[in-house]
Amino acid sequence: MKKKIRNWSQYNRALVQRGNINIWLSESAISKWQNTEKHGGRGRSNYYSDLAIETCLTLRAVFHLPLRALEGFVNSLLTMMDTSLQSPGYSCLCKRSKTLDVQYRNSAGKGFIDIVVDSTGLKVYGNGEWHTRKHRATKRRTWRKLHLAVDATSHDIVGAELSMVNVSDGD
Template sequence: MKVLFGMALRQATGFVESLLRLIGLDWTVLDFSTLSRRQKTLAVNIPYRGSKGPLHLLVDSTGIKLEGEWHARKHGGPKRRVWRKIHLGIDEQTLEVRAVQITGSHIGDAPVLPNLLEQIPADQQCHG
């Protein structure tokens, strides 16, 4: 998740914990120190199968709610609920996620499109 979404390790850890909670799994995520130590020797290669012909990129976004549990534990007070958007660029033929960007909830897909396209190598883009 860290490599796929370009997150810092602490962000990726929190993201995975939130995803597990959302889908109802009672799994624990390793602590930061263990993950930090293990990531030094972990090589991540996300293969891309590639589609035949020009790339048809489907772009859509979905909102996710992040609760400020850490902030509430650290400073007391109510949990802050923050909404973010995950913008995805998906290859229409293979259904692989080719580009991802996380923004504030007020940002639409159109302004993010140039950033999504930058994540795709130029030789795989269709210009026309």
């Protein structure tokens, strides 16, 4: 620690406040929660807007929730906000998540990025491995190499490739 803490009561209150979650939707988001547009094709139009589905899926990614727990979490948030809105059901979220492209993180987009490339060996397990251990038979072990390209500043995986063991990092 760089500084000694002298105001312990204020420090403790700050630690407790870290667990406080306040999430509010703007009036424009509430007004756009339900879909009002017709798609023009066969079947019923979507009841919930893309904004509502993206909001729910973003909350799911932030809090690492399964879809059913996400439905309950969003319903509790909407109840705390004293709105008459309901959360999309877990099956609706599952179906619509396949068609929406939710951007969780802003991509750098402009300029150059530094990429770090490395590889590691992965052992392949299968029926042959069990047979080799049980009967102590001699058999060649199977390996694969996983090559990763990582952005040096954001630590995002930019590319990944799985190859045979005889491929080098340079290739």
